[in-house]
Amino acid sequence: xxxxxxxxxxxxxxxxxxxxxxxxxxxxxxxxxxxxxxxxxxxxxxxxxxxxxxxxxxxxxxxxxxxxxxxxxxxxxxxxxxxxxxxxxxxxxxxxxxxxxxxxxxxxxxxxxxxxxxxxxxxxxxxxxxxxxxxxxxxxxxxxxxxxxxxxxxxxxxxxxxxxxxxxxxxxx
Amino acid sequence: xxxxxxxxxxxxxxxxxxxxxxxxxxxxxxxxxxxxxxxxxxxxxxxxxxxxxxxxxxxxxxxxxxxxxxxxxxxxxxxxxxxxxxxxxxxxxxxxxxxxxxxxxxxxxxxxxxxxxxxxxxxxxxxxxxxxxxxxxxxxxxxxxxxxxxxxxxxxxxxxxxxxxxxxxxxxxxxxxxxxxxxxxxxxxxxxxxxxxxxxxxxxxxxxxxxxxxxxxxxxxxxxxxxxxxxxxxxxxxxxxxxxxxxxxxxxxxxxxxxxxxxxxxxxxxxxxxxxxxxxxxxxxxxxxxxxxxxxxxxxxxxxxxxxxxxxxxxxxxxxxxxxxxxxxxxxxxxxxxxxxxxxxxxxxxxxxxxxxxxxxxxxxxxxxxxxxxxxxxxxxxxxxxxxxxxxxxxxxxxxxxxxxxxxxxxxxxxxxxxxxxxxxxxxxxxxxxxxxxxxxxxxxxxxxxxxxxxxxxxxxxxxxx
Numbered sequence: 001x002x003x004x005x006x007x008x009x010x011x012x013x014x015x016x017x018x019x020x021x022x023x024x025x026x027x028x029x030x031x032x033x034x035x036x037x038x039x040x041x042x043x044x045x046x047x048x049x050x051x052x053x054x055x056x057x058x059x060x061x062x063x064x065x066x067x068x069x070x071x072x073x074x075x076x077x078x079x080x081x082x083x084x085x086x087x088x089x090x091x092x093x094x095x096x097x098x099x100x101x102x103x104x105x106x107x108x109x110x111x112x113x114x115x116x117x118x119x120x121x122x123x124x125x126x127x128x129x130x131x132x133x134x135x136x137x138x139x140x141x142x143x144x145x146x147x148x149x150x151x152x153x154x155x156x157x158x159x160x161x162x163x164x165x166x167x168x169x170x171x172x173x
Numbered sequence: 174x175x176x177x178x179x180x181x182x183x184x185x186x187x188x189x190x191x192x193x194x195x196x197x198x199x200x201x202x203x204x205x206x207x208x209x210x211x212x213x214x215x216x217x218x219x220x221x222x223x224x225x226x227x228x229x230x231x232x233x234x235x236x237x238x239x240x241x242x243x244x245x246x247x248x249x250x251x252x253x254x255x256x257x258x259x260x261x262x263x264x265x266x267x268x269x270x271x272x273x274x275x276x277x278x279x280x281x282x283x284x285x286x287x288x289x290x291x292x293x294x295x296x297x298x299x300x301x302x303x304x305x306x307x308x309x310x311x312x313x314x315x316x317x318x319x320x321x322x323x324x325x326x327x328x329x330x331x332x333x334x335x336x337x338x339x340x341x342x343x344x345x346x347x348x349x350x351x352x353x354x355x356x357x358x359x360x361x362x363x364x365x366x367x368x369x370x371x372x373x374x375x376x377x378x379x380x381x382x383x384x385x386x387x388x389x390x391x392x393x394x395x396x397x398x399x400x401x402x403x404x405x406x407x408x409x410x411x412x413x414x415x416x417x418x419x420x421x422x423x424x425x426x427x428x429x430x431x432x433x434x435x436x437x438x439x440x441x442x443x444x445x446x447x448x449x450x451x452x453x454x455x456x457x458x459x460x461x462x463x464x465x466x467x468x469x470x471x472x473x474x475x476x477x478x479x480x481x482x483x484x485x486x487x488x489x490x491x492x493x494x495x496x497x498x499x500x501x502x503x504x505x506x507x508x509x510x511x512x513x514x515x516x517x518x519x520x521x522x523x524x525x526x527x528x529x530x531x532x533x534x535x536x537x538x539x540x541x542x543x544x545x546x547x548x549x550x551x552x553x554x555x556x557x558x559x560x561x562x563x564x565x566x567x568x569x570x571x572x573x574x575x576x577x578x579x580x581x582x583x584x585x586x587x588x589x590x591x592x593x594x595x596x597x598x599x600x601x602x603x604x605x606x607x608x609x610x611x612x613x614x615x616x617x618x619x620x621x622x623x624x625x626x627x628x629x630x631x632x633x634x635x636x637x638x639x
Contacts, residue, residue: 045385056390064401075329098329105342107401107404108342111349111402112345121390126376130382135364135365138363138383139196140196
């Protein structure tokens with residue numbers, strides 16, 4: 001994380017419905033949400049939070065296209081230029097026979113590329129230690145967090161209380 | 174928190190679970206000391222695996238001559254086992270990918286273990302072509318890289334090379350898909366752990382936090398990986414069938430092979446998932462997560478794919494007769510009534526006739542029957558591959574070179590050894606990772622917001638919201 005410490009105030013909710021309602025209220029009150037942490041993906045949270053759609057699939061398409069080209073052009077070059085070879089009297093450039101490998105490499109490139117991109121943009125990876133706010137967030141608590149640097153603490157706490165947070169805590173990240 | 178039961182749908186998870194209870198139920202098997210059953214299972218598996226390793230080393234040391242393959246029957250148990258294991262490796266991705274695209278939420282109960290099973294089965298499968306090469310240290314010749322031998326490239330027009338690409342891609346993508354699903358669950362294990370265990374699981378969880386943006390990307394990644402895996406899983410057995418279908422051997426060069434192999438693969442894969450799941454749910458007490466509904470759904474898939482396979486067998490027979498081509502006719506006559514008639518009968522009985530019992534609902538929901546059936550299908554599908562491979566080769570064009578084949582102790586040992594590998598991996602997996610996808614199960618606990626039962630609930634029981 002960045003070297004400047006963040007003072008976080010966060011509320012824990014027991015249910016995702018509570019959380020969504022709290023996020024809505026925070027948005028109406030124009031409070032800047034630091035982040036929301038949940039034990040599982042919550043449907044309907046992204047539009048409320050105002051998250052833009054992920055562009056990961058676009059990256060996936062580009063990686064896939066790269067795989068298609070690598071396989072097809074690679075085999076074309078190998079069998080027409082680098083080492084032309086006759087197999088069973090077939091043409092050097094036997095396109096139908098290239099399709100299976102072209103398909104497989106498309107999938108392989110897209111999958112590896114997307115997965116690696118996913119971990120890099122999320123700042124996740126083997127050995128990464130991300131401080132987290134509460135151990136129960138990966139269990140059964142739904143967390144709404146505010147950065148005290150951008151939101152006044154009183155407002156944040158009162159919103160968390162109003163919306164039914166079962167616990168309100170502070171932590172420095 | 175009281176009942177979280179939808180008034181309109183049968184719950185996917187029974188037992189009125191709360192989120193915390195789900196975590197408790199699914200993570201605790203990785204935290205407790207291993208049970209006696211597990212330890213005994215592991216000892217047996219490792220012993221069997223060791224014997225398999227010995228037989229593989231024996232093969233490498235003595236050479237392929239230690240197998241009973243001959244000039245006529247040059248593919249025997251090795252390729253039979255290869256195709257069989259690859260088939261078993263089809264259910265995991267089918268469950269996690271195709272059922273994800275079809276929004277079949279029940280898959281969350283079984284996808285994790287099925288995917289793990291896929292990976293281990295593909296590992297077992299990949300072993301056979303490698304040792305069948307005879308000189309395993311030359312295995313890198315199948316990789317396309319500019320080298321000092323020419324430069325000589327592998328034959329990209331050969332289905333055997335397509336197999337290399339298909340299976341290695343399948344293994345890689347399955348691993349990525351599986352691990353990405355595991356990351357949030359490893360974080361759950363991490364957050365319950367202390368000391369060294371916490372460090373290890375933090376490493377495994379890649380520092381997962383559960384941020385909303387991460388979840389969004391995680392879902393996007395899962396969806397695209399599912400979209401990619403769906404044609405991939407269909408392509409893998411299609412390409413395996415090309416190993417046979419592109420040849421000129423009567424009984425092999427049939428256009429029906431790709432769909433028939435894929436259906437057979439799904440069939441045997443689901444059977445193996447059921448075999449494992451029925452044991453796992455019992456031993457780890459997961460009856461609330463892997464319910465009779467799950468078993469029934471999988472039995473429906475078994476019924477459909479088993480029937481497709483049956484239709485394919487009959488179509489093959491009809492087309493062989495209808496073609497008027499004597500070699501083709503003889504190939505099928507020989508399969509059914511030749512020296513290996515018993516394997517053809519076993520195949521027909523186990524794959525086509527016995528699954529028809531599942532037309533009856535109460536039998537689909539009978540766990541003992543399902544378990545027996547899953548074993549039958551595993552055996553039947555092994556016979557299918559043996560029928561296609563060995564019996565076809567044993568009676569080729571020239572009667573003077575007809576031959577018979579039965580495996581040597583080495584071949585049997587390697588096959589048994591792959592079970593050791595499979596179960597060793599599976600048993601370790603059940604100790605290290607949650608066998609049911611924790612986060613995904615939580616996300617299907619309530620199918621809609623109208624079962625909201627939190628602190629500020631204006632309604633305590635299920636009635637409509639808004």
